Structure formats: C-alpha cells, structure tokens
Amino acid sequence: xxxxxxxxLFLSMQExxxxxxxxxxxxxxxxxxxxxxxxxxxxESLFVLLSNGAVKQExxxxxxxxxxxxxxxxxxxxxxxxxxxxxxxxxxxxFSGTYKYIFGTGTRLKVLA
Amino acid sequence: DxxxxxxxxxxxxxxxxxxxxxxxxxxxxxxxxxxxxALGQGPQFIFQYYEEEERQRGNFPDRFSGHQFPNYSSExxxxxxxxxxxxxxxxASSLGGWAYEQYFGPGTRLTVT
Numbered sequence: 001x002x003x004x005x006x007x008x009l010f011l012s013m014q015e016x017x018x019x020x021x022x023x024x025x026x027x028x029x030x031x032x033x034x035x036x037x038x039x040x041x042x043x044e045s046l047f048v049l050l051s052n053g054a055v056k057q058e059x060x061x062x063x064x065x066x067x068x069x070x071x072x073x074x075x076x077x078x079x080x081x082x083x084x085x086x087x088x089x090x091x092x093x094x095f096s097g098t099y100k101y102i103f104g105t106g107t108r109l110k111v112l113a
Numbered sequence: 114d115x116x117x118x119x120x121x122x123x124x125x126x127x128x129x130x131x132x133x134x135x136x137x138x139x140x141x142x143x144x145x146x147x148x149x150x151a152l153g154q155g156p157q158f159i160f161q162y163y164e165e166e167e168r169q170r171g172n173f174p175d176r177f178s179g180h181q182f183p184n185y186s187s188e189x190x191x192x193x194x195x196x197x198x199x200x201x202x203x204x205a206s207s208l209g210g211w212a213y214e215q216y217f218g219p220g221t222r223l224t225v226t
Contacts, residue, residue, distance in 0.1 A: 004155075031213070042203060043156070043217040050213075088155050092212050099169035101146070101212055103155030 002027050004091055004104040012110045016078050021107045023072040023089035027100070032065050032072045033090045037106075043088065047074075079111045115140055117206050117218035125224045126194050134189045134221045138206030145187040146212060147179060148203040150220075156203055162187050163210040191223075199225045 003026040013019050023032070031050055035043040047056045049065035049072060056063050060083065062075045072089055086108045092101040118137045126132050138145050144163045148156035158171035162181035181187045185206075191198055201222050205215040 033215075035217075042219045043205075045215060045217075048214055090155075099161070100171070101158040101169075103157070106155050 002093075002095055002100055002102055004089060004102045006087075006089060006104040006107045008107060009105060010108050010110075012112060013076075013079050014112050015080055018078065019076050021074040021076070021087055021109075023074070023104055025070050025072075025089075025091045025102075025104075027070075027091065027093045027095060027102075028067075029070075029091040029093040030067055031092055033092075034063050034072070034074055035088045035090065035103075037086045037088065039086075046087075076109075081111050081113055084109055084111045117204060117216050119202075119204050119218040119221050121221060122219070123222045123224075125226060127226055128194055128196060130194050131190065131192045132194060132223060134191075134202050134204075134223070135186065136189070136204030136206075136218055137186045138204075139216045142206035142208050142216070143185050144207045144210050144212075145181060145185065146205045146207070146215065147187070147189045148205065149173075149198075150201040150203055152200070159189070161210075161212070168210060194225045196225050199223060 005024045007022045034046040047063040052067040054065045060077045065072045086106045089104040120135045146161040147159040150156040161169040165181045176192045178190045201220045203220045204218040207215045
C-alpha cells in the first residue's frame with residue numbers, strides 16, 4: 001500500500017524556536033512537494049524537490065529530500081506566529097501502471113507568541 | 114495574471130442529486146487536476162486532464178467524471194451524490210501534463226444532506 005506519513009501530526013511551538021517536520025513515503029519517487037494550507041483556505045505550494053539531495057530554502061523554511069531513505073524534512077527556523085498553518089507533503093509516482101499523487105496526513109503547526 | 118479560479122464557492126445538494134463544479138486554470142497552464150479534501154484530511158487525487166483527455170485517475174468510482182474544454186478549463190461532475198461526498202473540492206493547474214509546480218484554486222465546498 002502506498003503511504004505518505006508525516007510526523008508529528010500536531011505541533012505547538014514557541015516563537016523563536018526551531019523544529020523539523022518529517023515526511024516518510026513508501027514508494028519510489030524522486031519528486032516530493034510541500035504545501036501550506038491555512039484554515040478554510042486552499043493549498044499554497046512551498047517547495048518542489050525533484051532529486052535526491054535537493055535542498056530548498058525560503059525565509060524561515062528549509063526543505064530537503066533523501067530519496068534513498070524515502071524521507072523529506074521541513075525545517076522551521078526561529079518560528080513566528082505567521083507560520084501557523086497545516087503543512088502537507090506529497091509524492092507522485094507510477095504504481096502498477098497507475099499514476100498516483102499522494103498527500104501526507106498533514107502537520108498542524110501552531111506557533112505561540 | 115489570473116490564478117486558478119473555481120465556481121461555485123459553496124454548494125449544498127441532496128443525496129442522489131448530481132453536481133458540476135468548474136475550474137479555470139492559471140494563465141498559460143494546460144493541465145488540470147482535481148482533488149477531494151475531506152475535513153481534517155489531506156487531499157485525495159481524483160483525476161487529471163490534459164489535451165482534453167483524462168490522463169490519470171485516482172481511486173474514485175465512475176460517479177466522478179470530468180471534462181476539459183479547448184480553452185483548458187475543466188468541469189468535475191459527480192452523480193448520485195452520497196453523504197460521504199461532502200468535502201472541499203480543489204482544482205490545480207500545471208503545465209505539460211505533469212503535476213510539477215501545481216497551483217491550487219480556492220476550492221468548492223460541497224455539502225450533501
């Protein structure tokens with residue numbers, strides 16, 4: 001079964017602290033995507049990681065991909081309240097001749113002032 | 114530059130009815146994907162349209178069908194609505210038949226009573 005799992009599911013952190021969200025997936029894929037979703041809103045694309053070892057940074061967020069370990073991380077540096085949202089990772093792959101685009105379970109982040 | 118637009122914003126239907134949701138892709142994009150997002154869950158891939166054909170399909174029954182028009186806009190049709198079809202339906206556009214760099218629309222909130 002294809003799975004994309006995120007850890008943790010819920011994260012409450014203080015402003016100024018650092019933390020990492022983990023995304024594990026069970027299929028072979030060289031492509032991994034990170035999205036942000038605010039309550040009641042649509043998804044915003046954050047990062048597209050297209051190869052093993054890819055690292056991308058935007059502001060206080062940095063994403064990396066290890067395709068051998070089937071693991072991606074989203075690192076938050078010196079969190080601020082505006083980062084409060086739900087973060088999803090997703091992978092796409094061919095599985096048994098069928099295309100799959102699979103989202104993770106999501107990590108609900110709350111940054112406390 | 115217009116982003117992805119969807120209509121309607123909200124919709125309430127009764128079990129057994131049929132519904133049509135509409136999506137206009139971001140300017141310059143030719144590929145449209147549809148997702149269903151139940152409350153508190155990650156989006157689930159329904160299908161993708163490119164060059165007016167359904168190119169990829171997720172694990173959804175035939176009650177879910179779609180169409181893409183020559184101007185790249187797309188419709189999602191759901192027949193014989195079930196209570197479990199209540200969800201946020203998201204449309205995403207991209208380029209060239211791939212799902213890289215997807216841009217999501219604001220979504221249509223469907224409630225089935």
